[in-house]
Amino acid sequence: xxxxxxxEGPVTLSEEAFLTINxxxxxxxxxxxxxxxxYPGEGLxxxxxxxxxxxxxxxxxxxxxxxxxxxxxxxxxGSVQVSDSAVYFCALxxxxxxxxxGQGTELSVKP
Amino acid sequence: xxGVIQSPRHEVTEMGQEVTLRCKPISGxxxxxxxxxxxMRGLELLIYFNNNVPIDDSGMPEDxxxxxxxxxxxxxxxxQPSEPRDSAVYFCASxxxxxSGNTIYFGEGSxxxxx
Numbered sequence: 001x002x003x004x005x006x007x008e009g010p011v012t013l014s015e016e017a018f019l020t021i022n023x024x025x026x027x028x029x030x031x032x033x034x035x036x037x038x039y040p041g042e043g044l045x046x047x048x049x050x051x052x053x054x055x056x057x058x059x060x061x062x063x064x065x066x067x068x069x070x071x072x073x074x075x076x077x078g079s080v081q082v083s084d085s086a087v088y089f090c091a092l093x094x095x096x097x098x099x100x101x102g103q104g105t106e107l108s109v110k111p
Numbered sequence: 112x113x114g115v116i117q118s119p120r121h122e123v124t125e126m127g128q129e130v131t132l133r134c135k136p137i138s139g140x141x142x143x144x145x146x147x148x149x150x151m152r153g154l155e156l157l158i159y160f161n162n163n164v165p166i167d168d169s170g171m172p173e174d175x176x177x178x179x180x181x182x183x184x185x186x187x188x189x190x191q192p193s194e195p196r197d198s199a200v201y202f203c204a205s206x207x208x209x210x211s212g213n214t215i216y217f218g219e220g221s222x223x224x225x226x
Contacts, residue, residue, distance in 0.1 A: 036217075042219060043217040043219045043220050044202070044217040045217070046214055046216070049214060089154065097159060097161060097166060098144065099144075099215050104153060
């Protein structure tokens with residue numbers, strides 16, 4: 001079945017460091033790919049999405065490119081802030097009506 | 112739009128009691144999802160509805176759990192009787208015609224503690 005695998009956390013970075021959180025997926029067909037973010041004590045919020053190969057999703061300085069050849073959707077940000085500390089979830093939707101989530105990656109940014 | 116609205120936000124109950132969690136999806140959305148989140152198991156899909164009809168309840172842990180969607184603007188998740196291992200954050204989410212590219216929106220969650 002379809003699945004999503006994320007790099008394990010926690011990831012700890014200093015402010016202004018470069019961020020990469022790896023995400024790979026297994027799916028038949030052409031799923032849509034998403035990154036959600038969960039701040040402490042809150043629900044999940046959509047961060048960005050991409051619907052087809054080579055699409056780049058971007059928001060708030062974060063970006064991810066849909067790479068079908070490597071079945072990946074890695075999240076990147078050039079300069080992280082303390083306020084980016086959260087848990088990040090990669091997910092896919094393969095036209096089955098539901099999102100399939102990775103296990104989440106906790107990011108901690110230190111000043 | 113007000114977003115997905117869940118209630119209660121926090122609930123502490125004693126083992127054996129019935130718990131009812133409520134959800135109002137975003138108006139016009141035709142999919143509704145119930146998720147559970149714990150440290151040990153992460154984010155789990157319990158059940159989801161399409162046009163008020165349950166489509167997949169394979170994630171419902173056992174018969175103590177039940178979910179209903181009597182109309183397009185309301186859903187409940189009930190646990191009876193509750194047990195300490197049910198302590199978790201329960202999220203409701205809704206989406207519109209979730210084919211390629213459509214997005215699911217989450218509520219703030221109901222934080223359940225069973226003592």
